Amino acid sequence: MRKNRMFASIAVIALVASSLVAAATGAQAATRTVTVWSPYSGGNLAMWDAAIKRIETANPGLDIKSVGSIDMAKSLAAINAGNGPDISISNGNGNLGWFCGTGAWQNLNALISGKNGINMSATFNAASVASSISNYKRCALPLYSEVFGFYYNKDLLSKAGFANPPKTTTELLTYSQKLTTFNADGSIKAAGFLPWAGYYGFDMDSMWLGQMFGAKWYGGNSSAFSTDRKWAEAFAWQKDFIAKVYGGGDFAKGSKLLTKFVAGRGGEWSGTDHDFISGRVAMKWDANWMSPMFCTGDDWAMADKCTAKVNFGIAGFPVSPSNISAYGSGVIGQGQMGISKGSKNVKDAWIVMKALATDTKLAVAWDGANGAPSSLLTKEARPANYPAWYQPIYDITEHPRTAYHTVQNTGEHLEESMLQNLMASWQAGDTANIKTALADLAQRVNQIIVRNN
Template sequence: MEGGGMRRTVVALAALMLLAGACTAGGGTGQSPPPTVNPSATHEPVTIEIWGAWSGRELKQFNQIFPAFEEKYPWITVKSVGNRDDEAIVAAIRAGNPPDVVLSFGLDSVGEFCSSGGWQDLTPYIEQSNFDLSQFPESVFKYTSFAGSQCALPFLTDAYGLYYNVDLFEKAGLTEPPKTFSELTEYAKKLTEFNPDGSIKVAGFIPWAGFYEFGAVTLSIPWQAHWYDESGQHSAVATDPRWKEALQWQKDLVDFYGADELKRFVAGLGGEWGAGHAFHHGQIAMMIDGEWRTAFIQDLAPDLNYATAPFPVPDDAVDRYGMGQIGGTIIGIPRGSPHPAEAWLLVSWMATDTDTLVYMANNVRNVPTTYAALESPDLDVTPQFKTFLDIFQNPYSHYKETSAIGSQDQDLMGAFMEDWQEGKVPDLQAGLDQVAQQIDALLAQTQV
């Protein structure tokens, strides 16, 4: 699973709406007791199927976990099917022939998965089996539940932080990473180098929406800008003052470079997922990125002298320094699962088995999601990777508020940010008011 934007499978709202129409049983209480199975008894052999979006090398690594499960539950055989995105899962649920277990990178679909009943509320299973939710940091429940339904459990996660080039820091006389946004601006200016013609040679930090991992969500989390009000029924992008502060900070730094100049510079940089990545080549001194970047650097730029740190926070929130954006892979039981009792055995095992989580973390370089796995001596922890383990465990770390409209709120805010950074928005408040109205209109359509 690579990259927050890359690894998040975006599901079309139309497909999700059709799922909502097909699934009349929502989450919450009042469900009948779930089916159970006694692991100590004798059982007829059964094969259960899990669908997920893993592919290629990562799918092969993922499939290595199942022999340990099959050894623990010898009457169960697991068939793992890769290259199944959220759209394929939704279509199978609607058609009445879903797999037993589903795995998704689509955090932004959790609201619809839970509220529609497309992913079953796991609360009855949790209660019946005395499953201990305290194994997980509180932060995971922000992106695995919605509207009273705990319809998913975590299986590895991402954490976002600051990457910085140590050699460029030393050249600029900087000895430690910035902790506040004012320091980030100061550092970015000190680290920036211009060519004689005024073009950018090295950018200290690129606050350009759509460039690598910088965008609406990765900006909002450290600024602690809310997407929705307390009811979850109305957008807060026009009423939470943090949004204006965050966007003004972004625009001020864009203006330092010049929007046209920065746009040209970004257009000439290498792609995010290949050897030409700008950070690998010292073309940018600082950036926001996820823990997986450590693996890319090890593979593609092993001699790069770099360090990581939590991303800066607002100047008036220094007590929250160390927090960051978190959220990753989720697993659950779809509505109509052919073998729900066995499916729960697999879901609960995948979410909590320490050896499995450590193996996956060491191979795909994501953050494990239980306290036991985080503390395991078998976890391969470099100084750069440890930063992200700490961010995940910080009590202020979180993902954006979940809603029933998938990623459409992000799409709207992302488009707005692109216009804003290029100077096409004359009135920031009026522009945010319009985005909020558009989000509210989408929410109203869901009738959640």
């Protein structure tokens, strides 16, 4: 009897103790909160939140607070004030230097190589793996991509006797000479291709030009504008192209004619008088998200019904003869996310961030709605159905030489706008010596890097 009473007491104590432990565990679980700030709204935020819901379901006890419509500047200010989120988003690689270099986002090396880590090169495409590093610190995981490729008007090329898009810069010049026509007053009527800073360029023309020649942006911690001769080669080609195609050998004449031609370009977002649609230009650099504009509607959901305002094709950039192995590649940028400095729950933030970066359902929905290919290598991250003409975009994404340039902390990617300014000055004939100008530019970029580090 006494024994029974003792057992009963022990059992009661054990029950109470286990309840207390369970309650304590529950209380601890309830405090596992991760805050995610994103710039998304509307349908995009709904897709994002659905992914977050999936992560919560897969991780009981994890409470993820998603806040949309918060841009980069607000995130940065909050991180600085010490009340930032655990995870925030940057739209575009160019800003990575700013997030990483200033320490706003934490170095992820330990988490990536840790127990719950991630094999970057086996999970994401090469460009994305390279693009999540700034100042030699990997502080971001990639999300979706924007892909820049070479668009060509199949009808115009065919009429000029070309069955395929140009593969090299030499071919590009030949094609353009044949495709360019002039009015009776000598002005340009229709152009083949414009290697021109500011022609529908989103300030990235110089980056695309560099990609065609395989020019490097950095060597170690320093700008390679001066040390990598391919930059000078690229600019020399641009000048030669303008002279030969548009100026009949006279660069100044070609430059002036092109300035006027560019001034008369059709609206970029009008959907009707865009130069590529009207046939005013036959070939151009452009982003994957411009494709629907060239179809029946500018709504991405209609892209699969592309009856084409213009019969176009997409390919990799033509490349210089010395860079032929890069043919098929393009430029690619990513939306990225990182863990804020001051995050009190890094371990859980990593769980959430890794899950978001590898969520194929999110990737498929996002690509389907926005035309933004995933950074994931797996084919499961692509929509089940997409139009055949869109395949080259995925091919460019996967090409090993497709890249964004390496990133350093130069504020809001100042080196890009500075190079673009130089390209514009050069094409206008305001810069006499490109080598001196590139050396000067490299020096200025290096000064910025030193100042920001």
